[in-house]
Amino acid sequence: MKLGRLNHIGIATPSLAASLAYYRDIMGATITHEPFDLPAQGVKVCFVDTPGENGPNGPTAGTQIELIEPLGENSPIHGFIAKNPAGGQHHMCYEVPDIMAAKAWFEGLGKKVLGEPRIGAHGTPIFFVHPKDMNGVLTEIMETPKDGAH
Ligand SMILES: C[C@@H](C(=O)O)C(=O)SCCNC(=O)CCNC(=O)[C@H](O)C(C)(C)COP(=O)(O)OP(=O)(O)OC[C@H]1O[C@@H](n2cnc3c(N)ncnc32)[C@H](O)[C@@H]1OP(=O)(O)O
Numbered sequence: 001m002k003l004g005r006l007n008h009i010g011i012a013t014p015s016l017a018a019s020l021a022y023y024r025d026i027m028g029a030t031i032t033h034e035p036f037d038l039p040a041q042g043v044k045v046c047f048v049d050t051p052g053e054n055g056p057n058g059p060t061a062g063t064q065i066e067l068i069e070p071l072g073e074n075s076p077i078h079g080f081i082a083k084n085p086a087g088g089q090h091h092m093c094y095e096v097p098d099i100m101a102a103k104a105w106f107e108g109l110g111k112k113v114l115g116e117p118r119i120g121a122h123g124t125p126i127f128f129v130h131p132k133d134m135n136g137v138l139t140e141i142m143e144t145p146k147d148g149a150h
Pocket residue numbers: 010038041043045066068076077078079080089090091093114119120121122126128130131132136137138140
């Protein structure tokens with residue numbers, strides 16, 4: 001097995017509204033999903049896309065950034081926001097074709113998968129791998145949506 005394409009970069013924030021305004025109004029990003037609650041993951045989420053451009057290697061697609069704010073008392077990002085009150089880069093998310101095969105692969109490599117796969121913000125199953133087993137990067141693995149959407 002191997003990792004698939006980078007789907008999104010997760011950024012934790014104490015204020016989704018303030019971060020959203022920053023990316024849209026100052027950085028020129030497009031809001032692709034207005035904020036919504038995702039109780040299954042303990043976060044409030046919105047997606048922004050950086051603009052694609054005609055770079056030296058031809059047309060490039062925009063890149064997806066996921067903004068997450070703690071939702072509920074048991075949010076898994078409470079600790080992160082406590083340590084980083086202004087927010088910060090939280091996780092990287094890669095796509096795989098088959099979530100259970102990917103889980104078995106990571107576990108076979110001796111890496112700590114955090115809990116069972118659960119439905120993520122794109123409507124497909126996701127799981128996280130502990131940052132200590134991933135060179136310091138909290139890593140999200142998500143099953144590629146069947147319709148190819150991202
Ligand atoms: C909506 C969905 C989607 O895309 O579909 C999402 O993304 S939801 C995204 C939110 N969901 C998740 O993050 C779920 C998975 N995350 C978790 O289970 C947790 O956040 C852990 C990763 C286990 C961290 O737990 P906790 O906050 O209690 O941290 P802790 O203080 O015990 O930290 C243990 C060690 O890991 C480090 N650590 C903690 N969070 C980190 C992060 N995001 N990146 C890199 N390192 C991190 C700490 O600094 C600490 O290092 P030292 O020991 O050196 O001090």
